[in-house]
Amino acid sequence: xxxxxxxxxxxxxxxxxxxxxxxxxxxxxxxxxxxxxxxxxxxxxxxxxxxxxxxxxxxxxxxxxxxxxxxxxxxxxxxxxxxxxxxxxxxxxxxxxxxxxxxxxxxxxxxxxxxxxxxxxxxxxxxxxxxxxxxxxxxxxxxxxxxxxxxxxxxxxxxxxxxxxxxxxxxxxxxxxxxxxxxxxxxxxxxxxxxxxxxxxxxxxxxxxxxxxxxxxxxxxxxxxxxxxxxxxxxxxxxxxxxxxxxxxxxxxxxxxxxxxxxxxxxxxxxxxxxxxxxxxxxxxxxxxxxxxxxxxxxxxxxxxxxxxxxxxxxxxxxxxxxxxxxxxxxxxxxxxxxxxxxxxxxxxxxxxxxxxxxxxxxxxxxxxxxxxxxxxxxxxxxxxxxxxxxxxxxxxxxxxxxxxxxxxxxxxxxxxxxxxxxxxxxxxxxxxxxxxxxxxxxxxxxxxxxxxxxxxxxxxxxxxxxxxxxxxxxxxxxxxxxxxxxxxxxxxxxxxxxxxxxxxxxxxxxxxxxxxxxxxxxxxxxxxxxxxxxxxxxxxxxxxxxxxxxxxxxxxxxxxxxxxxxxxxxxxxxxxxxxxxxxxxxxxxxxxxxxxxxxxxxxxxxxxxxxxxxxxxxxxxxxxxxxxxxxxxx
Amino acid sequence: xxxxxxxxxxxxxxxxxxxxxxxxxxxxxxxxxxxxxxxxxxxxxxxxxxxxxxxxxxxxxxxxxxxxxxxxxxxxxxxxxxxxxxxxxxxxxxxxxxxxxxxxxxxxxxxxxxxxxxxxxxxxxxxxxxxxxxxxxxxxxxxxxxxxxxxxxxxxxxxxxxxxxxxxxxxxxxxxxxxxxxxxxxxxxxxxxxxxxxxxxxxxxxxxxxxxxxxxxxxxxxxxxxxxxxxxxxxxxxxxxxxxxxxxxxxxxxxxxxxxxxxxxxxxxxxxxxxxxxxxxxxxxxxxxxxxxxxxxxxxxxxxxxxxxxxxxxxxxxxxxxxxxxxxxxxx
Numbered sequence: 001x002x003x004x005x006x007x008x009x010x011x012x013x014x015x016x017x018x019x020x021x022x023x024x025x026x027x028x029x030x031x032x033x034x035x036x037x038x039x040x041x042x043x044x045x046x047x048x049x050x051x052x053x054x055x056x057x058x059x060x061x062x063x064x065x066x067x068x069x070x071x072x073x074x075x076x077x078x079x080x081x082x083x084x085x086x087x088x089x090x091x092x093x094x095x096x097x098x099x100x101x102x103x104x105x106x107x108x109x110x111x112x113x114x115x116x117x118x119x120x121x122x123x124x125x126x127x128x129x130x131x132x133x134x135x136x137x138x139x140x141x142x143x144x145x146x147x148x149x150x151x152x153x154x155x156x157x158x159x160x161x162x163x164x165x166x167x168x169x170x171x172x173x174x175x176x177x178x179x180x181x182x183x184x185x186x187x188x189x190x191x192x193x194x195x196x197x198x199x200x201x202x203x204x205x206x207x208x209x210x211x212x213x214x215x216x217x218x219x220x221x222x223x224x225x226x227x228x229x230x231x232x233x234x235x236x237x238x239x240x241x242x243x244x245x246x247x248x249x250x251x252x253x254x255x256x257x258x259x260x261x262x263x264x265x266x267x268x269x270x271x272x273x274x275x276x277x278x279x280x281x282x283x284x285x286x287x288x289x290x291x292x293x294x295x296x297x298x299x300x301x302x303x304x305x306x307x308x309x310x311x312x313x314x315x316x317x318x319x320x321x322x323x324x325x326x327x328x329x330x331x332x333x334x335x336x337x338x339x340x341x342x343x344x345x346x347x348x349x350x351x352x353x354x355x356x357x358x359x360x361x362x363x364x365x366x367x368x369x370x371x372x373x374x375x376x377x378x379x380x381x382x383x384x385x386x387x388x389x390x391x392x393x394x395x396x397x398x399x400x401x402x403x404x405x406x407x408x409x410x411x412x413x414x415x416x417x418x419x420x421x422x423x424x425x426x427x428x429x430x431x432x433x434x435x436x437x438x439x440x441x442x443x444x445x446x447x448x449x450x451x452x453x454x455x456x457x458x459x460x461x462x463x464x465x466x467x468x469x470x471x472x473x474x475x476x477x478x479x480x481x482x483x484x485x486x487x488x489x490x491x492x493x494x495x496x497x498x499x500x501x502x503x504x505x506x507x508x509x510x511x512x513x514x515x516x517x518x519x520x521x522x523x524x525x526x527x528x529x530x531x532x533x534x535x536x537x538x539x540x541x542x543x544x545x546x547x548x549x550x551x552x553x554x555x556x557x558x559x560x561x562x563x564x565x566x567x568x569x570x571x572x573x574x575x576x577x578x579x580x581x582x583x584x585x586x587x588x589x590x591x592x593x594x595x596x597x598x599x600x601x602x603x604x605x606x607x608x609x610x611x612x613x614x615x616x617x618x619x620x621x622x623x624x625x626x627x628x629x630x631x632x633x634x635x
Numbered sequence: 636x637x638x639x640x641x642x643x644x645x646x647x648x649x650x651x652x653x654x655x656x657x658x659x660x661x662x663x664x665x666x667x668x669x670x671x672x673x674x675x676x677x678x679x680x681x682x683x684x685x686x687x688x689x690x691x692x693x694x695x696x697x698x699x700x701x702x703x704x705x706x707x708x709x710x711x712x713x714x715x716x717x718x719x720x721x722x723x724x725x726x727x728x729x730x731x732x733x734x735x736x737x738x739x740x741x742x743x744x745x746x747x748x749x750x751x752x753x754x755x756x757x758x759x760x761x762x763x764x765x766x767x768x769x770x771x772x773x774x775x776x777x778x779x780x781x782x783x784x785x786x787x788x789x790x791x792x793x794x795x796x797x798x799x800x801x802x803x804x805x806x807x808x809x810x811x812x813x814x815x816x817x818x819x820x821x822x823x824x825x826x827x828x829x830x831x832x833x834x835x836x837x838x839x840x841x842x843x844x845x846x847x848x849x850x851x852x853x854x855x856x857x858x859x860x861x862x863x864x865x866x867x868x869x870x871x872x873x874x875x876x877x878x879x880x881x882x883x884x885x886x887x888x889x890x891x892x893x894x895x896x897x898x899x900x901x902x903x904x905x906x907x908x909x910x911x912x913x914x915x916x917x918x919x920x921x922x923x924x925x926x927x928x929x930x931x932x933x934x935x936x937x938x939x940x941x942x943x944x945x946x947x948x949x950x951x952x953x954x955x956x957x958x959x960x961x962x963x964x965x966x967x
Contacts, residue, residue, distance in 0.1 A: 262726060485667040
């Protein structure tokens with residue numbers, strides 16, 4: 001017993017000394033040295049949380065050195081929000097392996113999927129040095145989410161489960177508890193999102209713009225000076241952590257904006273109070289500042305090719321690849337090919353809510369949708385448009401997802417005109433006019449108009465190829481390009497019979513990700529906008545889903561949100577994927593389209609391959625750009 | 636004369652009112668509003684859209700109000716010097732535009748000077764040496780400039796300047812000077828970049844000006860007073876400068892009306908292609924995203940400048956050319 005006690009004591013002493021060592025081992029950042037010496041900033045030991053997070057570098061990464069400026073290019077001023085996505089400091093975030101891990105939080109306890117206890121890091125500070133505590137969470141919950149003026153319809157959807165609000169408690173300065181009566185499967189993924197749910201706000205800063213804490217006269221003056229209608233306008237304008245337009249707004253991100261818009265070049269400087277430290281005691285991020293140049297999006301590939309960006313993927317396209325390769329050597333950068341995580345790079349969306357009753361009946365028949373898919377020559381499209389670099393596929397989960405099954409990807413996508421003909425004949429579309437185009441029940445020729453948003457010629461190129469193969473099956477295709485707003489309004493109103501757009505946003509989901517995207521739950525789902533609107537509005541607008549399969553998807557999606565165990569969720573996911581495979585509600589064409597990523601030869605720790613997509617990867621976010629560093633010796 | 640000017644100024648009021656209605660209606664013509672195009676953009680990037688926030692912003696921006704009310708609000712604001720609020724930038728319109736005005740004016744003025752410096756001697760030369768080799772050669776060159784699409788020329792020159800002189804692509808200065816206070820280095824950097832847009836925008840204008848000057852001058856050169864002057868032994872240079880050239884310059888004064896707005900707006904397309912920090916790209920993107928007060932106020936401003944410019948050129952012409960002044964009274 002005595003021995004064990006001694007051992008315990010020794011262990012305690014050891015762990016104590018090791019933590020002291022960790023604190024002693026912290027090295028001051030050269031960039032901030034002057035400010036620390038001048039007394040403007042506290043020394044490093046007081047800037048990081050007591051429970052600091054030592055990052056685990058991945059196998060392909062190496063510990064780095066401080067310094068340097070990362071140059072990026074963006075197409076417009078609004079794009080500086082990308083820094084909040086790239087920075088990706090979230091309460092809880094995805095790792096590069098897409099597992100959820102507490103980041104800003106020290107830890108998080110979940111009981112029954114409905115009680116979430118968030119533990120903050122002691123001594124964690126906002127970028128202005130003010131402590132980050134449960135008060136910041138209380139401010140959000142009581143003074144923003146439940147303020148009838150700031151949030152008219154109450155807290156955001158992710159926090160309302162079956163119409164029930166959570167009980168939110170703040171037991172002490174470093175603990176926050178959200179408890180719902182039933183499980184909330186959306187909470188953690190919403191916190192980890194690329195555009196996250198912010199359930200904390202810098203209370204000490206925002207107080208001065210809130211009617212509860214600020215006198216009416218002062219607010220009135222601010223409202224007048226800023227040309228707003230009321231104090232809410234002033235508050236909301238300051239409180240936009242995702243937009244990163246307010247340099248005064250304290251942040252927890254690795255880099256903070258120090259440039260007031262409007263500007264042509266934005267500088268983000270390192271957050272001196274950032275909570276992560278590397279194994280050698282260097283506070284992250286390694287890179288001191290980020291300079292974002294704003295240029296016309298069409299010039300971004302040219303500027304990147306001229307070596308004016310150190311890390312660029314935005315506004316680059318596959319057809320820039322050869323140009324970038326030729327200039328890579330001269331300007332010391334490499335071009336890597338990352339993957340996109342969309343279910344389909346392009347997919348056809350038959351509008352099941354289209355106004356024309358004849359087309360609607362056809363589109364709602366699964367045999368017709370299958371015939372349309374069988375009459376697409378995907379191999380040809382792959383060869384002609386994509387240099388055979390992509391995968392012919394349905395609009396479904398990718399092989400990288402644990403939920404993948406080969407049949408989801410490959411059923412009904414082989415080019416088979418005979419079978420397509422048979423299916424169309426079965427539907428009674430036997431008569432043809434002199435062009436060989438089939439005639440519908442009311443005698444009109446079967447002409448399908450596909451709406452495009454006019455984003456790129458790539459869509460029209462692909463549609464041109466589909467036109468040729470569909471004509472073999474007796475279907476005439478027309479393309480109408482328009483602008484995004486017109487495109488969407490035509491689909492919502494039912495004027496559009498079919499449209500072309502990208503597929504599933506997150507095609508590498510785990511069972512813990514919501515399957516809502518595959519069920520009629522949003523009016524932005526172009527295959528059934530009215531059914532989606534019905535769900536979204538709680539039945540006040542749109543139409544109730546009429547197809548049994550769609551109703552079943554909705555029920556399954558609902559089951560998923562009430563499921564408790566992992567196995568249950570996996571099963572539900574597979575049922576949903578199976579229905580989508582069988583029913584072909586969307587007609588995927590290709591996926592696994594590579595995306596060029598330009599990386600300066602001196603920039604270290606950027607993975608060679610990865611997923612370039614906003615969901616779930618936050619573009620570079622999950623690969624931890626705070627650990628990227630410049631090898632000045634090589635330069 | 637005074638009554639003439641007064642009447643012209645009074646006539647400007649209904650003109651501008653009609654323009655303001657037209658501008659407002661045309662901006663509103665495409666379906667949807669700023670927030671809808673904002674949602675569409677977020678969606679296409681795969682970003683989450685918070686319907687509640689959109690609703691909130693719609694109220695804040697006054698987009699839930701009927702059109703005539705929005706128009707009234709804008710009009711009254713403009714009369715008080717408040718040009719409205721840009722949704723896209725979350726800033727008052729004056730701040731968004733004001734920031735870029737200086738560089739826009741700089742580019743435009745340099746471009747205009749460039750055009751004049753090139754066009755004048757050539758125009759005079761080709762008029763006085765009509766159908767000579769020089770006339771043909773220079774005219775061909777001018778037409779080449781007119782016929783080459785500006786954006787293409789811009790891209791080619793950007794590329795060449797980057798490869799041979801190491802000039803950064805696009806923009807008006809090297810990135811490190813953007814947003815920095817003025818310095819010698821910044822000035823040099825601007826000069827390094829400035830010549831490309833000046834040449835690109837200038838080439839098309841040059842050709843037009845050469846042709847007009849040549850045509851006007853040719854008309855005058857064949858008149859009898861020129862022959863008389865020459866017969867009396869006036870030196871050819873003095874004869875040219877003193878009489879026909881001055882009369883041929885009428886078109887030049889008449890141009891002032893259209894000159895003023897171009898000084899402010901810059902060449903939109905070239906500015907977009909070359910990513911110049913001028914007002915042109917702002918106007919274009921504001922129209923695309925239906926940022927209505929930014930686009931509307933800017934267009935109104937241009938309309939005002941045009942109307943004023945025309946007035947100024949009319950008055951100046953009347954002063955300069957007795958034929959116009961006296962002809963006007965004779966007709967009454």
